[in-house]
Amino acid sequence: MAEEKLVASNKRARHDYFIDEVFEAGIVLTGGRSPAPPLLQAAKRANLPLLLVKQDTFPALERLEQSTSHLSPGDVVKVRHILELMAHEGALERLLESLKPPRA
Numbered sequence: 001m002a003e004e005k006l007v008a009s010n011k012r013a014r015h016d017y018f019i020d021e022v023f024e025a026g027i028v029l030t031g032g033r034s035p036a037p038p039l040l041q042a043a044k045r046a047n048l049p050l051l052l053v054k055q056d057t058f059p060a061l062e063r064l065e066q067s068t069s070h071l072s073p074g075d076v077v078k079v080r081h082i083l084e085l086m087a088h089e090g091a092l093e094r095l096l097e098s099l100k101p102p103r104a
Contacts, residue, residue, distance in 0.1 A: 023063075025048065026048060026049035026050065027043065027048060027049070027051070028050075028051045028053060028060065028064075029050060029051065029052050030053050030056055030057040031055075031056055031089060032053070032054035032055075035050065035052070040052070
């Protein structure tokens with residue numbers, strides 16, 4: 001089972017504001033060149049994932065768009081996250097309704 005990992009939190013922001021959505025982020029560096037040491041250090045301090053690819057930006061983006069995500073029913077964290085996202089504005093109900101067979 002996948003495990004949720006909290007990378008950073010802002011207690012004051014969570015106390016002072018209602019946090020509606022939380023996003024995960026990372027940086028994709030294209031072109032195959034090694035990033036400057038200050039960038040590596042800043043990413044490490046922020047626990048921000050870096051993905052280095054040899055391709056230029058456009059081919060890397062095309063490849064990323066063509067890839068498919070895999071979601072296993074046993075991956076409880078991802079399933080819960082998808083359900084939470086779908087719960088906004090009735091999206092889950094609309095999806096479930098669209099999956100029903102047509103009425104005869």
